[in-house]
Amino acid sequence: MSRLILAxxxxxxxxxxxxxxxxxxxxxRQPFVWGGFSLRWFAALAANQRLQEAALLSxxxxxxxxxxxxxxxxxxxxxxxxxxxxAGRPAFGVLAAAPLVLPEVVTGxxxxxxxxxxxxxxxxxxxxxxxxxxxxHASLGAAYVAVVVQARLASLGRVLEDAAADLGAGPATVxxxxxxxxxxxxxxxxxxxAFLLSLDDVVLASFTGGPGATTxxxxxxxxxxxxxxxxxxxxxxxxxxxxxxxxxxxxxxxxRRSGALPLLPADxxxxxxxxxxxxxxxxxxxxx
Amino acid sequence: MILTLEGISKRFGALTALAGLDLAVAEGEFxxxxxxxxxxxxxxxxxxxxxxxxxxxxxxxxxxxxxxxPPRLRPCAMMFQSYALFPHMSVHDNIAYGLRRAGQYDxxxxxxxxxxxxxxxxxxxxxxxLSGGQQxxxxxxxxxxxxxxxxxxxxxxxxxxxxxxxxxxxxLRRLQRETGTSFVMVTHDQQEALxxxxxxxxxxxxxxxxxxxxxxxxxRPASRFVAEFxxxxxxxxxxxxxxxxxxxxxxxxxxxAWRARILARxxxxxxxxxxxxxxxxxxxxxxxxxxxxxPEEGADVTLAxxxxxxxxxxx
Amino acid sequence: xxxxMAALWLALLVAAPLAVIAAISLAVPDxxxxxxxxxxxxxxxxxxxxxxxxxxxxxxxxxxxxxAAVTAGCCLLLSYPMALGLLRxxxxxxxxxxxxxxxxxxxxxxxxxxxxxxxxRDSGPINAALLALGLIAEPLPLLYGWSGLFLGMVHSYLIxxxxxxxxxxxxxDPRLEEAAADLGASPAVVxFTVTLPASAAAAGAAFLLxxxxxxxxxxxxxxxxxxxALLAGRAIWLEFFQSRDWPLAAAASLALLxxxxxxxxxxxxxxxxx
Numbered sequence: 066m067s068r069l070i071l072a073x074x075x076x077x078x079x080x081x082x083x084x085x086x087x088x089x090x091x092x093x094r095q096p097f098v099w100g101g102f103s104l105r106w107f108a109a110l111a112a113n114q115r116l117q118e119a120a121l122l123s124x125x126x127x128x129x130x131x132x133x134x135x136x137x138x139x140x141x142x143x144x145x146x147x148x149x150x151x152a153g154r155p156a157f158g159v160l161a162a163a164p165l166v167l168p169e170v171v172t173g174x175x176x177x178x179x180x181x182x183x184x185x186x187x188x189x190x191x192x193x194x195x196x197x198x199x200x201x202h203a204s205l206g207a208a209y210v211a212v213v214v215q216a217r218l219a220s221l222g223r224v225l226e227d228a229a230a231d232l233g234a235g236p237a238t239v240x241x242x243x244x245x246x247x248x249x250x251x252x253x254x255x256x257x258x259a260f261l262l263s264l265d266d267v268v269l270a271s272f273t274g275g276p277g278a279t280t281x282x283x284x285x286x287x288x289x290x291x292x293x294x295x296x297x298x299x300x301x302x303x304x305x306x307x308x309x310x311x312x313x314x315x316x317x318x319x320x321r322r323s324g325a326l327p328l329l330p331a332d333x334x335x336x337x338x339x340x341x342x343x344x345x346x347x348x349x350x351x352x353x
Numbered sequence: 354m355i356l357t358l359e360g361i362s363k364r365f366g367a368l369t370a371l372a373g374l375d376l377a378v379a380e381g382e383f384x385x386x387x388x389x390x391x392x393x394x395x396x397x398x399x400x401x402x403x404x405x406x407x408x409x410x411x412x413x414x415x416x417x418x419x420x421x422x423p424p425r426l427r428p429c430a431m432m433f434q435s436y437a438l439f440p441h442m443s444v445h446d447n448i449a450y451g452l453r454r455a456g457q458y459d460x461x462x463x464x465x466x467x468x469x470x471x472x473x474x475x476x477x478x479x480x481x482x483l484s485g486g487q488q489x490x491x492x493x494x495x496x497x498x499x500x501x502x503x504x505x506x507x508x509x510x511x512x513x514x515x516x517x518x519x520x521x522x523x524x525l526r527r528l529q530r531e532t533g534t535s536f537v538m539v540t541h542d543q544q545e546a547l548x549x550x551x552x553x554x555x556x557x558x559x560x561x562x563x564x565x566x567x568x569x570x571x572x573r574p575a576s577r578f579v580a581e582f583x584x585x586x587x588x589x590x591x592x593x594x595x596x597x598x599x600x601x602x603x604x605x606x607x608x609x610a611w612r613a614r615i616l617a618r619x620x621x622x623x624x625x626x627x628x629x630x631x632x633x634x635x636x637x638x639x640x641x642x643x644x645x646x647x648p649e650e651g652a653d654v655t656l657a658x659x660x661x662x663x664x665x666x667x668x
Numbered sequence: 669x670x671x672x673m674a675a676l677w678l679a680l681l682v683a684a685p686l687a688v689i690a691a692i693s694l695a696v697p698d699x700x701x702x703x704x705x706x707x708x709x710x711x712x713x714x715x716x717x718x719x720x721x722x723x724x725x726x727x728x729x730x731x732x733x734x735x736a737a738v739t740a741g742c743c744l745l746l747s748y749p750m751a752l753g754l755l756r757x758x759x760x761x762x763x764x765x766x767x768x769x770x771x772x773x774x775x776x777x778x779x780x781x782x783x784x785x786x787x788x789r790d791s792g793p794i795n796a797a798l799l800a801l802g803l804i805a806e807p808l809p810l811l812y813g814w815s816g817l818f819l820g821m822v823h824s825y826l827i828x829x830x831x832x833x834x835x836x837x838x839x840x841d842p843r844l845e846e847a848a849a850d851l852g853a854s855p856a857v858v859x860f861t862v863t864l865p866a867s868a869a870a871a872g873a874a875f876l877l878x879x880x881x882x883x884x885x886x887x888x889x890x891x892x893x894x895x896x897a898l899l900a901g902r903a904i905w906l907e908f909f910q911s912r913d914w915p916l917a918a919a920a921s922l923a924l925l926x927x928x929x930x931x932x933x934x935x936x937x938x939x940x941x942x
Contacts, residue, residue, distance in 0.1 A: 066749070067749040067750070067752040067753035067756060068753040068756055068757070069753075070746070070749035070750055070753055071749070071750045071753030071754060071757075071765075072753075074746055074747070074750040074826070074830075075765075075768060075769065077746075077822075077823070077826075078769065078772045078823065078826065079768075079772055081780065081783035081784055081787055081823070082772045082775065082780065082783060084783065084786075084787065084793070085779075085782070085783045085786075088786075095791070096786035096789075096792075097786045097787060097789075097792055097793045098791075137674065137677050140670050140673060140674040140677075141674045141677070141678070143670060143674075144670060144671045144674050144675075148671055151671070153675070157674075157675060157678065160678040160679070160682045160683055161678060161682075162936070163682050163686075164682060166880050166881075166928070166932045166935065167925070168880075168881065168883065168884025168900075168901065168921070168924055168925070168928065169881070169884060169886070169901075170884050170886055170900075170901045170904045170905060170921060170924075171686075171689070171884065171904075171921040171922075171924060171925055172685065174685075174689060174904065174908060174917060174918065174921050175684075175685025175686055175688060175689045175921070176681070176685045178685065178688040178689060178692055178702075178914070178918070179680075179681075179684050179685045179688045181702050182688060182702075185702070200681065203681075204677075204681040204682065207677070261774065264776065265776045265777055265778075267778060267887050268886055268887065272908075282776060282778045285778045285779065285782065286778050286887060286891075289778065289781065289782050289785060289891055290890070290891065292785075293782050293785045293786040293789075297779060297782040298782075298783075298786075300779065301775050301779040301782070301783070304774075304775045304776070304779070305771065305774075305775050308771060308774045308775065309771060312767050312770070312771060312774070313767070316763055316764060316767055319763070320763070
């Protein structure tokens with residue numbers, strides 16, 4: 066029963082996407098009308114300079130925003146997991162999680178207002194540009210990275226860092242040789258998440274981007290308001306093919322190593338096996 | 354003295370973990386700190402290692418005051434309860450970690466340590482590919498790598514299967530003798546403490562209730578707490594005040610002076626454990642060798658013990 | 669040091685925008701750029717009185733909450749059995765099926781909406797098929813109607829309910845259900861007395877994880893919804909981009925935010941529950 070619904074749900078998710086792929090190869094000018102096999106829409110895509118520029122800009126913004134989000138999210142997640150209680154900790158926690166739940170229109174409007182006021186009073190940032198979109202996306206992405214990092218640090222506990230310090234490592238060495246390698250899967254997952262969020266965003270980019278900085282989703286959205294085009298089908302087909310290849314490759318590699326999904330928050334490494342499981346969960350200080 | 358603790362106190366909020374504790378450990382000694390869970394014994398180790406600062410008191414290692422020194426600058430090493438092996442490093446790199454930090458890395462030293470703990474040839478493995486007993490020995494080798502004069506062990510055998518504990522404990526004892534390192538081991542397992550240590554210290558209420566060689570602490574408990582905690586002694590009311598009586602010192606003897614009824618008996622393989630009641634209602638635990646005949650539950654018997662077996666306790 | 673830098677980032681890019689929205693919602697509109705004047709007497713503020721007096725905004729807000737609730741409900745109803753179905757699959761297959769679920773989302777939601785726009789049109793394949801079968805005489809107004817809007821919303825948000833539910837259900841202790849079955853419960857009774865109560869918090873969190881962003885959704889209603897469906901997200905967008913009434917847009921977003929504070933706090937509490 067539940068497997069039947071799973072199949073139906075998959076059908077619901079895939080039907081529109083598969084139809085797009087099929088009709089991407091149709092010669093007809095109308096979307097979802099079969100006019101014989103043709104690659105004309107792929108050719109149109111290859112000739113569409115505006116779309117390519119927007120795609121390039123989007124990928125650039127996504128890469129920059131994801132890198133910045135990973136750095137900042139690491140710092141925020143670190144503070145949340147390792148700094149214990151400090152003055153302002155409740156406010157810090159609320160602000161760290163806020164981008165996850167704020168409606169996009171509110172975040173977008175607020176960031177735009179902020180950038181406008183800053184430009185007026187500080188002279189920076191100059192106008193709406195790729196930079197302002199990047200900052201907006203990094204702000205959103207950092208919140209997601211922080212969640213992943215905090216969860217990973219909490220599940221690791223401090224005992225490995227304590228052990229390294231006991232063996233003579235200073236704080237920077239502990240971070241470089243112990244914390245960072247153990248956080249690497251979480252950081253990679255956070256980076257991927259921030260990258261995809263940025264690549265998929267219409268609302269923040271519409272508010273914080275200007276006429277000179279139109280990302281791919283914003284361009285597609287504005288074209289779609291005027292009506293669908295088979296060119297979009299060709300683009301979706303290409304993206305699907307590329308992502309399916311990447312996804313299958315990642316899954317195949319992961320399957321060879323452990324069978325865990327790399328993009329989902331990773332399980333703890335099996336060091337907490339049968340012998341150490343309960344002990345790791347116990348507080349390190351028996352009096353606290 | 355390799356380790357001297359003077360008046361160590363530590364509070365966590367409303368909870369007093371340690372209340373003015375004094376302790377001295379000699380060079381080459383194996384000391385076991387025995388206490389119930391929550392008695393502050395792990396806190397004490399963390400204070401010596403430098404992970405916690407005491408609220409009051411001094412920690413001296415080899416005569417040097419450790420105040421303000423971070424863990425990495427203290428001349429002691431710690432073996433963590435769950436071993437805390439680095440999962441992203443090989444066994445070799447785990448053991449080499451401390452050597453590398455000190456600029457003393459030498460693969461031959463790592464091989465030597467692997468041989469010392471009987472793990473030669475396993476250096477390339479990841480810790481999670483080893484059994485629990487092997488992980489324990491990697492943790493030991495890692496802690497001993499820089500030849501610390503003092504090793505702190507936090508429940509080193511607790512994560513092991515019961516069958517492995519005795520052998521691993523003996524191994525620990527051999528390594529301690531071979532390396533000449535002073536061991537301070539925290540445990541809640543009295544058998545472990547009695548079997549391995551040169552001296553045992555019993556923690557109660559954030560202080561040391563009694564310290565001494567195992568035989569002496571066992572035979573001459575200084576307080577009711579120690580008597581009941583170590584070996585589950587019976588506490589009798591005698592005209593001279595309370596006295597402790599070990600279960601194994603009570604005989605079933607037809608000529609005995611004490612009538613009693615056997616309420617319950619359970620077979621332990623090497624011994625019988627009996628729960629007896631005196632006519633006045635007082636319960637006595639009795640331990641008899643398995644080779645001895647023991648009456649059924651509900652039987653009336655007479656019990657006897659030597660006067661010398663009674664250990665007077667402070668009232 | 670790290671804490672100060674992280675706090676500065678949060679203050680600048682999370683707290684400051686909200687503060688600026690609050691300040692501008694109290695300003696008065698003005699000619700020029702930016703089109704508002706700060707520091708005007710509060711009595712001159714028109715945004716909040718208009719928001720309160722004009723039923724237009726209250727109705728938009730209510731409609732948004734309704735749309736979000738129905739969307740979240742549909743997502744929950746669909747994703748709960750889907751998550752259970754995933755767990756009934758052999759463990760070896762699960763990552764691949766999860767990948768199959770993620771993939772349509774990965775092409776981006778604008779392109780997915782593009783598919784729906786084409787499918788739901790009067791001349792689209794759905795109407796064409798129904799017409800050809802003689803089931804309808806005229807094309808159904810699927811696109812720019814409520815049914816199309818709901819389809820698009822559920823398609824967009826399903827994953828937000830499905831993934832957390834799947835994570836929560838796969839983390840549960842299967843021995844609980846075995847114990848219930850061992851005590852004589854039928855599969856249906858096991859489900860309603862053990863599985864469902866044990867995952868109630870996760871289901872609530874999954875519902876809110878769809879409800880909260882869906883309440884402010886702008887793009888899906890804009891592309892698929894009926895033109896008269898003025899929703900909160902759309903109202904804010906229009907006030908800003910078309911009317912250029914910044915104070916009113918700010919006040920409307922604060923109103924949306926205030927309505928969502930309750931669900932947000934509830935979500936955080938449910939998220940923390942085991």
